[in-house]
Amino acid sequence: MLARPQAARSAWRSAQRALLSSTAARRTHPTQPLDPLPPRPDSTPATPPPSHPSAAPNASAGPSASSSAGTTHFGFRDVPEQMKESLVKGVFSSVASSYDVMNDAMSLGIHRLWKDHYVSKLDPHGGLKCLDVAGGTGDIAMRILDHAREKYGDRETSVSMLDINPEMLEEGKKRFAKTMYHNTPQVSFHLGNAEHLEQFADNSFDLYTIAFGIRNCTHPDKVVEEAYRVLKPGGVLSVLEFSNVPNPILSQAYDLWSFNVIPALGHILASDRDSYAYLVESIRRFYKAPEFAEVIRKAGFQVAQNEPWEPLTFGIAAIHTGVKV
Ligand SMILES: C[S@@+](CC[C@H](N)C(=O)[O-])C[C@H]1O[C@@H](n2cnc3c(N)ncnc32)[C@H](O)[C@@H]1O
Numbered sequence: 001m002l003a004r005p006q007a008a009r010s011a012w013r014s015a016q017r018a019l020l021s022s023t024a025a026r027r028t029h030p031t032q033p034l035d036p037l038p039p040r041p042d043s044t045p046a047t048p049p050p051s052h053p054s055a056a057p058n059a060s061a062g063p064s065a066s067s068s069a070g071t072t073h074f075g076f077r078d079v080p081e082q083m084k085e086s087l088v089k090g091v092f093s094s095v096a097s098s099y100d101v102m103n104d105a106m107s108l109g110i111h112r113l114w115k116d117h118y119v120s121k122l123d124p125h126g127g128l129k130c131l132d133v134a135g136g137t138g139d140i141a142m143r144i145l146d147h148a149r150e151k152y153g154d155r156e157t158s159v160s161m162l163d164i165n166p167e168m169l170e171e172g173k174k175r176f177a178k179t180m181y182h183n184t185p186q187v188s189f190h191l192g193n194a195e196h197l198e199q200f201a202d203n204s205f206d207l208y209t210i211a212f213g214i215r216n217c218t219h220p221d222k223v224v225e226e227a228y229r230v231l232k233p234g235g236v237l238s239v240l241e242f243s244n245v246p247n248p249i250l251s252q253a254y255d256l257w258s259f260n261v262i263p264a265l266g267h268i269l270a271s272d273r274d275s276y277a278y279l280v281e282s283i284r285r286f287y288k289a290p291e292f293a294e295v296i297r298k299a300g301f302q303v304a305q306n307e308p309w310e311p312l313t314f315g316i317a318a319i320h321t322g323v324k325v
Contacts, residue, residue: 008126075281119143127156134213135161138172211240215286243318
């Protein structure tokens with residue numbers, strides 16, 4: 001137990017604010033994680049047509065900007081907005097039990113390096129109240145609690161884990177049931193939509209995390225606004241998500257690999273080419289890093305001027321941070 005959790009908490013906040021004005025260390029890891037996705041309901045080709053906004057490596061605006069009224073993206077397909085939530089739920093219901101194994105197999109474990117770096121950069125400790133949204137099977141929640149305990153002997157930091165999908169949340173519960181956090185106030189599980197966190201009061205969390213979840217949401221801007229509402233003043237929003245590769249040569253290689261090798265791997269390893277094609281599409285349809293930084297800023301967060309996000313592995317993924325002012 002920490003002797004002075006309040007002092008540790010305010011030191012943690014100062015350190016996080018200081019990070020906004022410092023130059024983030026750039027990391028490069030060799031490959032990318034994959035999360036399995038649902039069968040495509042039609043025969044849309046995996047490779048984007050030349051006229052498609054996502055056909056060009058750095059083209060296209062984010063989900064909100066590029067949707068026409070009443071529709072949104074589900075991969076490269078436009079679907080009615082009200083359908084997306086259930087399509088995404090369907091994806092994760094069908095993959096929940098194999099999610100962790102497939103993520104490891106397809107990424108050669110690299111998603112673990114990203115997540116380790118993400119949490120160690122956040123350096124959670126000091127009895128923080130954390131909310132891990134789109135928490136899935138608990139990769140981030142577990143790392144937060146382990147980090148606080150192993151590095152600081154902190155058993156007061158807690159994580160509320162929220163996910164829209166009951167099956168994913170169930171996998172998370174099963175995993176925590178095998179740990180020392182089981183049946184302690186350090187972890188709790190909540191079924192809900194990141195866009196409407198009505199179960200949580202205003203100004204109630206020190207740290208809000210969302211890893212590889214926000215691109216699946218119908219309105220990422222609403223997710224960020226809700227994050228702002230539930231965070232305490234001085235609280236930190238941290239988003240880990242797939243991003244874009246700015247170097248044109250690397251980007252071309254990444255596109256070739258993504259649109260050809262990943263679906264083929266999906267076919268060979270999981271008899272599911274369409275799901276892996278969808279994964280690539282959903283990444284391409286998410287905001288470019290500068291646009292997403294602007295979404296965070298618009299919601300009221302303070303974002304670093306010089307380096308508003310930290311690219312990982314040539315920009316394949318990125319960490320975006322904002323502090324509630
Ligand atoms: C790729 S998984 C990531 C899980 C975990 N954060 C990780 O990094 O391993 C995405 C998760 O987002 C959840 N999700 C999708 N849309 C959501 C929404 N609108 N609100 C809350 N969770 C959502 C899915 O159910 C799924 O568990």
